[in-house]
Amino acid sequence: MNLGSRIHQAWVVSKPASRSRARLRSDSAPDVDAQAEAERKRLDSEAREAMKVVAEQSQADDRPGAWKWQIRKRVWDLLEAEDIAKMPRPVHHRIPNFQGAELAADKLRKMPVFEDAKCVKVNPDTPQKPVRYMTLRGMKKLLVPQPRLRTGFFSMLDPASMNDRDMREAVTQTGFRKFGKPLGLDAKLKVDLIVIGSVAVDPKTGARLGKGEGFAELEYGMLRFMGAIDDSTLIVTTVHDKQLVDEIQSDKLLIHDVPVDVICTPTQVIFTNTTIPKPTGIYWDRLSPEKLNQIRILQQLKRQIENETGVALTLGPSERLPPTAQRVNQRTSGR
Numbered sequence: 001m002n003l004g005s006r007i008h009q010a011w012v013v014s015k016p017a018s019r020s021r022a023r024l025r026s027d028s029a030p031d032v033d034a035q036a037e038a039e040r041k042r043l044d045s046e047a048r049e050a051m052k053v054v055a056e057q058s059q060a061d062d063r064p065g066a067w068k069w070q071i072r073k074r075v076w077d078l079l080e081a082e083d084i085a086k087m088p089r090p091v092h093h094r095i096p097n098f099q100g101a102e103l104a105a106d107k108l109r110k111m112p113v114f115e116d117a118k119c120v121k122v123n124p125d126t127p128q129k130p131v132r133y134m135t136l137r138g139m140k141k142l143l144v145p146q147p148r149l150r151t152g153f154f155s156m157l158d159p160a161s162m163n164d165r166d167m168r169e170a171v172t173q174t175g176f177r178k179f180g181k182p183l184g185l186d187a188k189l190k191v192d193l194i195v196i197g198s199v200a201v202d203p204k205t206g207a208r209l210g211k212g213e214g215f216a217e218l219e220y221g222m223l224r225f226m227g228a229i230d231d232s233t234l235i236v237t238t239v240h241d242k243q244l245v246d247e248i249q250s251d252k253l254l255i256h257d258v259p260v261d262v263i264c265t266p267t268q269v270i271f272t273n274t275t276i277p278k279p280t281g282i283y284w285d286r287l288s289p290e291k292l293n294q295i296r297i298l299q300q301l302k303r304q305i306e307n308e309t310g311v312a313l314t315l316g317p318s319e320r321l322p323p324t325a326q327r328v329n330q331r332t333s334g335r
Contacts, residue, residue, distance in 0.1 A: 065254055068209050075200045075243055084240055088126060093325040095125035095197030095211055098240040100266030105130035105238055107264040108195070109138070113234055117192035119143060121154075121223070123216060124173060125197045131238060132171035136162065143183075143191060144176050145219050153222070153297045155180025156189070185301055191228045194220070196258065198237045200245045206259040206274025207248040208237060212322045214291065217256045218298070221282040225301075231278055236262040250276055256283050288319040 076092045079085040086097040108114050108131060120135045121143040122128050135142045136159040145154050157170050157180050170179040183189070196216045200209045210216050223229045237260045259276035262269065284302070292298055292315060302313055
């Protein structure tokens with residue numbers, strides 16, 4: 001069995017323990033799934049209403065980037081309405097998980113740029129879990145950011161000492177902590193390929209929208225600051241075909257927005273030949289005090305730069321941070 005088949009099996013075939021738990025749920029509590037689905041629909045309805053408010057407010061919002069919310073809302077609504085979305089749901093305010101995420105990952109696996117990579121940086125979101133797994137299975141080092149950069153910076157996962165069971169666990173948020181080696185800002189590393197999640201992406205220009213919190217942009221900027229990547233480092237996103245859009249206005253993108261070079265969907269690979277400039281580092285004058293207060297590693301970096309240069313870094317204006325996603329209770333949903 002080749003690696004692609006093994007990777008596909010890893011995500012479509014449940015482990016024995018999972019099947020046992022599924023039988024117990026089915027035999028003892030047949031209404032649990034119905035309750036979880038009802039809860040999901042309730043949260044989805046609330047998320048749609050919240051997004052409607054955000055989208056309406058964005059029409060009258062003159063802040064740069066406010067226009068993006070209407071596109072995000074349309075894509076999130078579409079994925080839910082057509083049942084393309086997968087758990088965690090509802091997908092509003094998330095990098096959305098989607099039907100066929102494994103197939104999109106396998107498209108990437110077969111590309112020479114992935115085959116040749118020794119170290120791959122992958123975002124921590126659910127739809128890119130298959131990418132993280134195949135990175136480790138391919139005996140490549142996996143660089144993952146701490147979720148939302150809350151407790152640290154990046155973690156490096158080395159598959160050399162892992163068996164397959166370890167790899168399956170290592171690609172989860174719990175596994176990042178268990179198997180990952182925390183890295184500091186002074187770490188010396190070279191990243192050969194970046195994989196990021198998206199809410200929407202334009203296949204003609206490579207323009208990309210995330211969920212609106214700016215973490216992918218900050219992670220990219222920090223890697224540029226460290227010298228781990230440069231302008232030639234390819235950026236790939238894995239998305240569903242329904243996430244391909246044509247209304248992202250490239251001329252309205254912000255200086256820190258990260259474009260993509262390659263798009264992998266369940267059905268195709270698209271080379272965007274993007275001409276959108278990539279960020280060259282962290283743009284402190286675009287970083288709000290509210291966002292800085294969320295991210296301890298950025299606070300540390302700001303102090304370090306100011307101490308070394310003797311010059312205070314100027315931050316951007318205050319902002320109202322976007323809402324975060326709601327999730328169906330995992331115990332209730334049996335996940």
